[in-house]
Amino acid sequence: MEWLALSEEEWTAVRLSLKVSTVAVICSLPAGIAIAYLLARTRFWGKSLLNGIVHLPLVLPPVVTGFLLLITFGRQGAIGSLLYDWFGFTFSFRWTGAALACAIMGFPLMVRSIRLSMEAVDTRLEEAAGTLGARPAWVFLTVTLPLAAPGIIAGMILSFAKAMGEFGATITFVSNIPGETQTLSAAIYTLTQVPGGDAGAMRLTVVAIAISFGALLASEWVARFLGRKGEAP
């Protein structure tokens, strides 16, 4: 197993990827739940437009998404320059930019999964909660969210897996800086471009498979646990 021992640089890429993916999932979750709720439960003008925009990263070439991020959130970008002037904060060439790119790329998968599970929640139960005195916000927190939990967990795991594998948008937006924006995928790509890098690429590939597989197993386990809570033991 000697060949599996990761070098310091390789460990850095793995840790960075885990950090970027985790932050991407956690920060996009509230927005994911809010937009899934809007799409699942409300009717408003421009709903199909919103739905289209949310799903756009799924169908656009990732490089295009990365470029769009660059021109909006880059240092010179429309929003990016404002963020820098007001808060001194920038996404450009930072791991936070990688997290933003990963969040955007995983967002359609997250919203889709949460939306489907919210649509499956029986609105008659929400009605019943209302007659028991629960305000709409409480109905959402105590009835809708817990019943949609399996879909929320599944959406988080899908988005996490997408973030672990994200390459095109990230490299276009924040480049490939070791220790700052060089994620697992970017590190594998870099290793394949240098002579004698194959062994390192292989090691990182094994790690990538292990993490992805672990995420899948975890989602299965959580879904089964939550499913059992709702039914007969």
Added chain:
Amino acid sequence: MLTVDVKQALGAFRMDAGFTAEGGVTALFGQSGSGKTSLVRVIAGLARPQSGRVVFDDDVLLDTSLGRFVPPHRRRFGYVFQEARLFPHLSVRRNLTFGRWFAPRGADHRDLDRVVDLLGIAPLLGRPPANLSGGERQRVSIGRALLSSPRLLLMDEPLAALDDDRKAEILPYLARLRDEAGIPIVYVSHSVTEVGQLADRVVMMRDGQVAAIGTPSEILKGRLLSAHERRDAGAVLAAVVRSVDVAHGLAIVDAGSVEIVVPDPGLHAGQAVRLHIPERDVMIATEKPAGISALNILAGTIAGFEDDTDGLIRVELAVGEVRIFARITAFSRDRLGLAVGRSVYAVVKSVALAR
């Protein structure tokens, strides 16, 4: 006191109904499609009619002319749905206490133990709703509504989804609820039996309109009922248990001027009960029958006839001050020579009983 007045036109269906309800059980009674459920949903605030007014004890909950609408969670009306609607992700205990979080402080927090005891659901507390029977679910659902400290309890066909055995299981609990909880109840039902056993007042609905309002005995006599409902039509009598024959599992109840023997499902002397004598289960004999299995043979006089459909007539019998009804064929009337004022015997085959 609850005052309701609703006008609504939905396609071909037009609703124009109003009534007032005081304490006790007010039944909204009528066939499916008569608008009972729509009306009770308006009372709860789950539906907003085109035009209407709902007032409970000076508290205006809906007045479309003033643009006033109080949402359901601020009305404090408990609602028991036909399909129980228990929260599948919560245990029975947490389903029961759900409404408590939202009940106003200082409101009478009806004790969990008391409600659990009233409905006989103590053994279910730790279980998830998914593995309860239909009857158990409905009892938990009633308890959940009670524990939200409602000012009024709305029950929308709470027994309709249950089979006859489950209905018989729950009816006594509903009667206890009426007598012990002290909350006014609006009870939606299409069942003559349920209404006869539970209601203090009946609002009869037909095609979105209030067809009649009265006591159960006035409404359930039959004249107002549809052919299907008439199958269960009959007399509703208030009575008191006089004595209990434990050896034979029978009780003798006193319904004013007449004593009636009923099967005893655990009654005790002095208890107030309500009897429902379906007119299809009453036969008429011109001489006192002997060698017959029926326990109740009542001597009375014929007080009147009323034509029914399909060659059937309803005979009104005066037994002392009590009125009971029999449904017989016009042919039998002529064959026996029955006429108003004639002394006859009523043979009662069955008596339904509510505590």
